[in-house]
Amino acid sequence: MSDDFILDTDDIKRRMDGAMASLKTEFASLRTGRASGTMLEPIMVDAYGQQTPINQLGTVNVPEPRMVTINVWDRSMVSKVEKAIMNSGLGINPQTNGTIIMLPIPELNEERRRELGKVAAQYAEHARVAVRNVRRDGMDQIKKAKDQMSEDDQKFWESEVQDLTDTYIKMIDEALDNKQSEIMQV
Known part of the structure:
Protein backbone atom coordinates (compact mmCIF):
# COMPACT_ATOMS: atom_id res chain seq x y z
CA MET A 1 0.00 0.00 0.00
CA ALA A 28 -27.99 41.33 1.45
CA SER A 29 -30.96 41.29 -0.93
CA LEU A 30 -33.39 40.86 2.01
CA ARG A 31 -34.86 44.16 3.04
CA THR A 32 -34.52 44.93 6.74
CA GLY A 33 -36.23 48.32 6.77
CA ARG A 34 -32.95 50.13 6.14
CA ALA A 35 -31.94 51.33 2.70
CA SER A 36 -29.05 49.52 1.04
CA GLY A 37 -27.75 49.58 -2.52
CA THR A 38 -27.13 45.83 -2.36
CA MET A 39 -30.86 45.11 -2.22
CA LEU A 40 -31.00 45.94 -5.94
CA GLU A 41 -28.17 43.57 -6.97
CA PRO A 42 -30.36 40.56 -7.85
CA ILE A 43 -32.66 42.68 -10.08
CA MET A 44 -31.95 42.38 -13.80
CA VAL A 45 -33.30 44.79 -16.43
CA ASP A 46 -33.98 43.86 -20.06
CA ALA A 47 -31.72 46.48 -21.60
CA TYR A 48 -30.25 46.59 -25.08
CA GLY A 49 -31.38 43.03 -25.81
CA GLN A 50 -29.88 41.39 -22.72
CA GLN A 51 -30.37 41.08 -18.96
CA THR A 52 -28.32 43.79 -17.25
CA PRO A 53 -27.86 44.58 -13.53
CA ILE A 54 -29.26 47.94 -12.40
CA ASN A 55 -25.84 49.18 -11.27
CA GLN A 56 -24.67 48.99 -14.91
CA LEU A 57 -27.50 51.24 -16.06
CA GLY A 58 -27.17 54.01 -13.50
CA THR A 59 -25.64 55.23 -10.26
CA VAL A 60 -27.17 53.72 -7.10
CA ASN A 61 -27.03 55.95 -4.00
CA VAL A 62 -28.37 55.82 -0.45
CA PRO A 63 -28.85 59.51 0.44
CA GLU A 64 -30.74 58.78 3.67
CA PRO A 65 -31.55 55.70 5.83
CA ARG A 66 -34.93 55.06 4.19
CA MET A 67 -34.24 56.08 0.58
CA VAL A 68 -32.37 54.57 -2.35
CA THR A 69 -31.94 56.59 -5.54
CA ILE A 70 -30.91 55.43 -8.99
CA ASN A 71 -29.67 58.03 -11.45
CA VAL A 72 -30.28 56.23 -14.77
CA TRP A 73 -27.75 57.27 -17.41
CA ASP A 74 -29.90 56.57 -20.48
CA ARG A 75 -33.32 58.29 -20.38
CA SER A 76 -34.84 55.54 -22.55
CA MET A 77 -34.05 52.96 -19.83
CA VAL A 78 -35.85 54.72 -16.96
CA SER A 79 -39.21 52.99 -17.52
CA LYS A 80 -37.53 49.56 -17.93
CA VAL A 81 -35.58 49.97 -14.67
CA GLU A 82 -38.76 51.13 -12.91
CA LYS A 83 -40.71 48.13 -14.26
CA ALA A 84 -37.95 45.68 -13.20
CA ILE A 85 -38.04 47.07 -9.64
CA MET A 86 -41.85 46.78 -9.46
CA ASN A 87 -41.71 43.15 -10.73
CA SER A 88 -38.84 42.18 -8.40
CA GLY A 89 -40.97 41.31 -5.38
CA LEU A 90 -39.15 43.80 -3.13
CA GLY A 91 -42.44 45.48 -2.32
CA ILE A 92 -41.17 48.96 -3.18
CA ASN A 93 -43.01 51.48 -5.35
CA PRO A 94 -40.51 53.57 -7.34
CA GLN A 95 -41.06 57.30 -7.81
CA THR A 96 -39.57 58.81 -10.96
CA ASN A 97 -38.30 62.35 -11.38
CA GLY A 98 -36.70 62.66 -14.84
CA THR A 99 -33.81 60.20 -14.92
CA ILE A 100 -33.76 59.77 -11.13
CA ILE A 101 -35.74 56.91 -9.62
CA MET A 102 -36.39 57.22 -5.90
CA LEU A 103 -37.18 54.13 -3.83
CA PRO A 104 -38.65 55.01 -0.42
CA ILE A 105 -38.15 52.08 1.94
CA PRO A 106 -41.31 51.60 4.05
CA GLU A 107 -41.26 50.42 7.66
CA LEU A 108 -41.65 46.67 7.96
Whole structure:
Protein backbone atom coordinates (compact mmCIF):
# COMPACT_ATOMS: atom_id res chain seq x y z
CA MET A 1 0.00 0.00 0.00
CA SER A 2 1.26 3.48 -0.77
CA ASP A 3 0.27 6.58 1.14
CA ASP A 4 0.19 8.87 -1.90
CA PHE A 5 -3.39 10.10 -1.49
CA ILE A 6 -3.74 13.75 -0.48
CA LEU A 7 -7.20 15.28 -0.44
CA ASP A 8 -7.40 18.79 -1.90
CA THR A 9 -8.81 20.50 1.21
CA ASP A 10 -8.18 23.92 -0.36
CA ASP A 11 -10.67 23.04 -3.12
CA ILE A 12 -13.21 21.90 -0.52
CA LYS A 13 -12.72 25.15 1.45
CA ARG A 14 -13.02 27.20 -1.74
CA ARG A 15 -16.31 25.51 -2.64
CA MET A 16 -17.67 25.93 0.89
CA ASP A 17 -16.57 29.60 0.81
CA GLY A 18 -18.59 29.90 -2.39
CA ALA A 19 -21.69 28.68 -0.55
CA MET A 20 -21.06 31.26 2.20
CA ALA A 21 -20.54 34.07 -0.34
CA SER A 22 -23.77 33.12 -2.09
CA LEU A 23 -25.60 33.14 1.25
CA LYS A 24 -24.25 36.60 2.11
CA THR A 25 -25.40 37.92 -1.28
CA GLU A 26 -28.87 36.46 -0.75
CA PHE A 27 -29.03 37.90 2.78
CA ALA A 28 -27.99 41.33 1.45
CA SER A 29 -30.96 41.29 -0.93
CA LEU A 30 -33.39 40.86 2.01
CA ARG A 31 -34.86 44.16 3.04
CA THR A 32 -34.52 44.93 6.74
CA GLY A 33 -36.23 48.32 6.77
CA ARG A 34 -32.95 50.13 6.14
CA ALA A 35 -31.94 51.33 2.70
CA SER A 36 -29.05 49.52 1.04
CA GLY A 37 -27.75 49.58 -2.52
CA THR A 38 -27.13 45.83 -2.36
CA MET A 39 -30.86 45.11 -2.22
CA LEU A 40 -31.00 45.94 -5.94
CA GLU A 41 -28.17 43.57 -6.97
CA PRO A 42 -30.36 40.56 -7.85
CA ILE A 43 -32.66 42.68 -10.08
CA MET A 44 -31.95 42.38 -13.80
CA VAL A 45 -33.30 44.79 -16.43
CA ASP A 46 -33.98 43.86 -20.06
CA ALA A 47 -31.72 46.48 -21.60
CA TYR A 48 -30.25 46.59 -25.08
CA GLY A 49 -31.38 43.03 -25.81
CA GLN A 50 -29.88 41.39 -22.72
CA GLN A 51 -30.37 41.08 -18.96
CA THR A 52 -28.32 43.79 -17.25
CA PRO A 53 -27.86 44.58 -13.53
CA ILE A 54 -29.26 47.94 -12.40
CA ASN A 55 -25.84 49.18 -11.27
CA GLN A 56 -24.67 48.99 -14.91
CA LEU A 57 -27.50 51.24 -16.06
CA GLY A 58 -27.17 54.01 -13.50
CA THR A 59 -25.64 55.23 -10.26
CA VAL A 60 -27.17 53.72 -7.10
CA ASN A 61 -27.03 55.95 -4.00
CA VAL A 62 -28.37 55.82 -0.45
CA PRO A 63 -28.85 59.51 0.44
CA GLU A 64 -30.74 58.78 3.67
CA PRO A 65 -31.55 55.70 5.83
CA ARG A 66 -34.93 55.06 4.19
CA MET A 67 -34.24 56.08 0.58
CA VAL A 68 -32.37 54.57 -2.35
CA THR A 69 -31.94 56.59 -5.54
CA ILE A 70 -30.91 55.43 -8.99
CA ASN A 71 -29.67 58.03 -11.45
CA VAL A 72 -30.28 56.23 -14.77
CA TRP A 73 -27.75 57.27 -17.41
CA ASP A 74 -29.90 56.57 -20.48
CA ARG A 75 -33.32 58.29 -20.38
CA SER A 76 -34.84 55.54 -22.55
CA MET A 77 -34.05 52.96 -19.83
CA VAL A 78 -35.85 54.72 -16.96
CA SER A 79 -39.21 52.99 -17.52
CA LYS A 80 -37.53 49.56 -17.93
CA VAL A 81 -35.58 49.97 -14.67
CA GLU A 82 -38.76 51.13 -12.91
CA LYS A 83 -40.71 48.13 -14.26
CA ALA A 84 -37.95 45.68 -13.20
CA ILE A 85 -38.04 47.07 -9.64
CA MET A 86 -41.85 46.78 -9.46
CA ASN A 87 -41.71 43.15 -10.73
CA SER A 88 -38.84 42.18 -8.40
CA GLY A 89 -40.97 41.31 -5.38
CA LEU A 90 -39.15 43.80 -3.13
CA GLY A 91 -42.44 45.48 -2.32
CA ILE A 92 -41.17 48.96 -3.18
CA ASN A 93 -43.01 51.48 -5.35
CA PRO A 94 -40.51 53.57 -7.34
CA GLN A 95 -41.06 57.30 -7.81
CA THR A 96 -39.57 58.81 -10.96
CA ASN A 97 -38.30 62.35 -11.38
CA GLY A 98 -36.70 62.66 -14.84
CA THR A 99 -33.81 60.20 -14.92
CA ILE A 100 -33.76 59.77 -11.13
CA ILE A 101 -35.74 56.91 -9.62
CA MET A 102 -36.39 57.22 -5.90
CA LEU A 103 -37.18 54.13 -3.83
CA PRO A 104 -38.65 55.01 -0.42
CA ILE A 105 -38.15 52.08 1.94
CA PRO A 106 -41.31 51.60 4.05
CA GLU A 107 -41.26 50.42 7.66
CA LEU A 108 -41.65 46.67 7.96
CA ASN A 109 -44.68 45.35 9.81
CA GLU A 110 -44.48 42.33 12.12
CA GLU A 111 -45.97 39.91 9.58
CA ARG A 112 -43.52 40.97 6.85
CA ARG A 113 -40.61 40.60 9.32
CA ARG A 114 -41.66 37.02 10.06
CA GLU A 115 -41.93 36.26 6.32
CA LEU A 116 -38.43 37.66 5.74
CA GLY A 117 -37.15 35.56 8.64
CA LYS A 118 -38.54 32.45 6.95
CA VAL A 119 -36.97 33.45 3.63
CA ALA A 120 -33.62 33.94 5.40
CA ALA A 121 -33.98 30.45 6.93
CA GLN A 122 -34.62 29.00 3.45
CA TYR A 123 -31.50 30.73 2.09
CA ALA A 124 -29.48 29.31 5.00
CA GLU A 125 -30.83 25.81 4.35
CA HIS A 126 -29.79 26.05 0.69
CA ALA A 127 -26.29 27.01 1.83
CA ARG A 128 -26.20 24.07 4.29
CA VAL A 129 -27.23 21.70 1.48
CA ALA A 130 -24.46 23.12 -0.74
CA VAL A 131 -21.88 22.59 2.04
CA ARG A 132 -23.14 19.03 2.62
CA ASN A 133 -22.85 18.31 -1.12
CA VAL A 134 -19.22 19.46 -1.02
CA ARG A 135 -18.70 17.20 2.02
CA ARG A 136 -20.22 14.26 0.15
CA ASP A 137 -17.90 14.87 -2.81
CA GLY A 138 -14.91 14.91 -0.48
CA MET A 139 -16.01 11.69 1.22
CA ASP A 140 -16.53 10.06 -2.20
CA GLN A 141 -12.97 11.00 -3.20
CA ILE A 142 -11.69 9.38 -0.01
CA LYS A 143 -13.73 6.21 -0.63
CA LYS A 144 -12.46 5.95 -4.22
CA ALA A 145 -8.87 6.20 -3.01
CA LYS A 146 -9.40 3.64 -0.22
CA ASP A 147 -6.88 1.26 -1.81
CA GLN A 148 -4.18 3.95 -1.84
CA MET A 149 -4.17 4.62 1.91
CA SER A 150 -4.15 3.04 5.32
CA GLU A 151 -7.23 2.91 7.49
CA ASP A 152 -5.74 5.57 9.77
CA ASP A 153 -5.19 7.89 6.80
CA GLN A 154 -8.75 7.31 5.65
CA LYS A 155 -10.10 8.22 9.10
CA PHE A 156 -7.81 11.28 9.18
CA TRP A 157 -9.12 12.63 5.84
CA GLU A 158 -12.73 11.85 6.74
CA SER A 159 -12.36 13.77 10.01
CA GLU A 160 -10.73 16.69 8.14
CA VAL A 161 -13.70 16.92 5.77
CA GLN A 162 -16.17 16.58 8.64
CA ASP A 163 -14.40 19.29 10.66
CA LEU A 164 -14.56 21.66 7.68
CA THR A 165 -18.25 20.85 7.21
CA ASP A 166 -19.03 21.45 10.90
CA THR A 167 -17.17 24.79 10.80
CA TYR A 168 -19.08 26.02 7.76
CA ILE A 169 -22.47 24.83 9.05
CA LYS A 170 -21.76 26.74 12.28
CA MET A 171 -20.85 29.86 10.26
CA ILE A 172 -24.12 29.55 8.29
CA ASP A 173 -26.13 29.20 11.51
CA GLU A 174 -24.43 32.28 13.03
CA ALA A 175 -25.07 34.31 9.85
CA LEU A 176 -28.73 33.24 9.94
CA ASP A 177 -29.09 34.21 13.63
CA ASN A 178 -27.54 37.62 12.91
CA LYS A 179 -29.79 38.21 9.89
CA GLN A 180 -32.94 37.15 11.72
CA SER A 181 -32.18 39.42 14.68
CA GLU A 182 -31.48 42.27 12.21
CA ILE A 183 -34.83 41.61 10.49
CA MET A 184 -36.76 41.54 13.77
CA GLN A 185 -35.16 44.78 15.02
CA VAL A 186 -37.72 47.57 15.11
